[in-house]
Amino acid sequence: xxxxxxxxxxxxxxxxxxxxxxxxxxxxxxxxxxxxxxxxxxxxxxxxxxxxxxxxxxxxxxxxxxxxxxxxxxxxxxxxxxxxxxxxxxxxxxxxxxxxxxxxxxxxxxxxxxxxxxxxxxxxxxxxxxxxxxxxxxxxxxxxxxxxxxxxxxxxxxxxxxxxxxxxxxxxxxxxxxxxxxxxxxxxxxxxxxxxxxxxxxxxxxxxxxxxxxxxxxxxxxxxxxxxxxxxxxxxxxxxxxxxxxxxxxxxxxxxxxxxxxxxxxxxxxxxxxxxxxxxxxxxxxxxxxxxxxxxxxxxxxxxxxxxxxxxxxxxxxxxxxxxxxxxxxxxxxxxxxxxxxxxxxxxxxxxxxxxxxxxxxxxxxxxxxxxxxxxxxxxxxxxxxxxxxxxxxxxxxxxxxxxxxxxxxxxxxxxxxxxxxxxxxxxxxxxxxxxxxxxxxxxxxxxxxxxxxxxxxxxxxxxxxxxxxxxxxxxxxxxxxxxxxxxxxxxxxxxxxxxxxxxxxxxxxxxxxxxxxxxxxxxxxxxxxxxxxxxxxxxxxxxxxxxxxxxxxxxxxxxxxxxxxxxxxxxxxxxxxxxxxxxxxxxxxxxxxxxxxxxxxxxxxxxxxxxxxxxxxxxxxxxxxxxxxxxxxxxxxxxxxxxxxxxxxxxxxxxxxxxxxxxxxxxxxxxxxxxxxxx
Numbered sequence: 001x002x003x004x005x006x007x008x009x010x011x012x013x014x015x016x017x018x019x020x021x022x023x024x025x026x027x028x029x030x031x032x033x034x035x036x037x038x039x040x041x042x043x044x045x046x047x048x049x050x051x052x053x054x055x056x057x058x059x060x061x062x063x064x065x066x067x068x069x070x071x072x073x074x075x076x077x078x079x080x081x082x083x084x085x086x087x088x089x090x091x092x093x094x095x096x097x098x099x100x101x102x103x104x105x106x107x108x109x110x111x112x113x114x115x116x117x118x119x120x121x122x123x124x125x126x127x128x129x130x131x132x133x134x135x136x137x138x139x140x141x142x143x144x145x146x147x148x149x150x151x152x153x154x155x156x157x158x159x160x161x162x163x164x165x166x167x168x169x170x171x172x173x174x175x176x177x178x179x180x181x182x183x184x185x186x187x188x189x190x191x192x193x194x195x196x197x198x199x200x201x202x203x204x205x206x207x208x209x210x211x212x213x214x215x216x217x218x219x220x221x222x223x224x225x226x227x228x229x230x231x232x233x234x235x236x237x238x239x240x241x242x243x244x245x246x247x248x249x250x251x252x253x254x255x256x257x258x259x260x261x262x263x264x265x266x267x268x269x270x271x272x273x274x275x276x277x278x279x280x281x282x283x284x285x286x287x288x289x290x291x292x293x294x295x296x297x298x299x300x301x302x303x304x305x306x307x308x309x310x311x312x313x314x315x316x317x318x319x320x321x322x323x324x325x326x327x328x329x330x331x332x333x334x335x336x337x338x339x340x341x342x343x344x345x346x347x348x349x350x351x352x353x354x355x356x357x358x359x360x361x362x363x364x365x366x367x368x369x370x371x372x373x374x375x376x377x378x379x380x381x382x383x384x385x386x387x388x389x390x391x392x393x394x395x396x397x398x399x400x401x402x403x404x405x406x407x408x409x410x411x412x413x414x415x416x417x418x419x420x421x422x423x424x425x426x427x428x429x430x431x432x433x434x435x436x437x438x439x440x441x442x443x444x445x446x447x448x449x450x451x452x453x454x455x456x457x458x459x460x461x462x463x464x465x466x467x468x469x470x471x472x473x474x475x476x477x478x479x480x481x482x483x484x485x486x487x488x489x490x491x492x493x494x495x496x497x498x499x500x501x502x503x504x505x506x507x508x509x510x511x512x513x514x515x516x517x518x519x520x521x522x523x524x525x526x527x528x529x530x531x532x533x534x535x536x537x538x539x540x541x542x543x544x545x546x547x548x549x550x551x552x553x554x555x556x557x558x559x560x561x562x563x564x565x566x567x568x569x570x571x572x573x574x575x576x577x578x579x580x581x582x583x584x585x586x587x588x589x590x591x592x593x594x595x596x597x598x599x600x601x602x603x604x605x606x607x608x609x610x611x612x613x614x615x616x617x618x619x620x621x622x623x624x625x626x627x628x629x630x631x632x633x634x635x636x637x638x639x640x641x642x643x644x645x646x647x648x649x650x651x652x653x654x655x656x657x658x659x660x661x662x663x664x665x666x667x668x669x670x671x672x673x674x675x676x677x678x679x680x
Contacts, residue, residue: 370532
């Protein structure tokens, strides 16, 4: 047992902290009971841990939840959301009691799991277990890098910590292992994780499916571990947090607790995990806790003890004084820091973005779009110092590193490129945390087929509207010999199904540059699907270049003076298949079929355009053929049941790319055949 725990009696309780903890417990009990839905067990079990952290250590200002140097708090075990809502309410955030009474109801600020942007003081959306943990690692990484970049001797304007509550479920999830391993390697010493070791999950006691020696596992990751803390002893938890604050490594504090602490019959059982206690047990809990108050009633004396507004305002005012001194001594750096923490782009951004796209057009290069992406990154890095790149052990294949990039390590003074290792899910969830923290614009790469590993983090990015860029190279059977395990077939279509996620599959360097510009400008996540193989440059006029940002535009049109009764067809293509559509124009013309080619690098962006634009690009009544080296069903919404689709509805093979395209019938001849059929 840890020395801190041994020095204190396990049964130590002060009347002050006991009632503060019970206020958290009963707000959770009453809210779940009223909603007839929710998870009371974790809030009841972690109440004293919350008192120790939020009352004695957490630096925050309820009046200004977004001030840059606040500590970040992440409830990774987000099913226990009522613990966080109770804390926010009691400490003085704009979360009135009426919102707690509306827990899990339509339109409330207290949804079933915490959601960033919905509830003041919530730093990230949690619920899918383990992802909050990984988000927090990203937040701690952002703090470390910002401190290295902006702090000066005697001027520490970046000096905050990241605290995380986790449960057994979070530590079972693989993503927490990925993130914990990297956090230890990077020695993110301002990260403190408080583990609610109650031995219970939904199915019951976890010994049958979770027998890890968790302290030893985290010690092996390079963490400072404080085991054996009584999680119901505020003093023991507080002293463990003090110990963590002096460590030069991330810290795991293992807190032994009883789930549902205070419920006479249900405490320590899985019955209290995810269901209301029931009227009889609620009343029995009130008696057991000596809590005579009516539901949702908190004595004024407890509000006074919990209120953090005065202390938070003082902490923020102290930071403002330091920031003023920094601004006086380093005006340029202060302005840059403030811009980046606002998430604003540089004043010269539009000119730089325009130049990036036009330079790609003037270069007229026949290159892989992954190489075009690297060229775009080079240009972006000159105007966006907030770029934080990386790759999941595929830097040389993803081409995500730029010439002047500097590796992030535990000892590097500065850094803007992170080797995430083979941790696709961890990388993506950490990038979300970096974006939520602000100060950096994160992007990271892997192969498109491995987007499956990180899919839930992509979904969470879309849900949270983070400005995160996911670079996915080797986007089709065009990667060739690596075979079906590495050849994405359903992935582009699958990613397009995620609401709020912009998916780009550019056909050349110009579209790639514009895709990057849109990814940087939009307050939403983006996926860039890029080729391994070289793709031909496509000449465009100014109007066509401007049309790229609309997601779909006319790249080659049928003659304006064509006869009204001429057979016409619209060929819709993305990425490497745009070249097939363009090549089919002349043979079709020779057969009396006039083809318009529509490049649609982003269906998700195109779908947001006004009806007039979509009608202009895809006029009603003209038959259509879609061409993409992936599943065909996705394209039925654009071509209709009578339209044609040239694609692939089976897994790939290992062979040179040219042979694969011929074998699977993704060819100019196939495009012509489909166009001939639909135009008949």
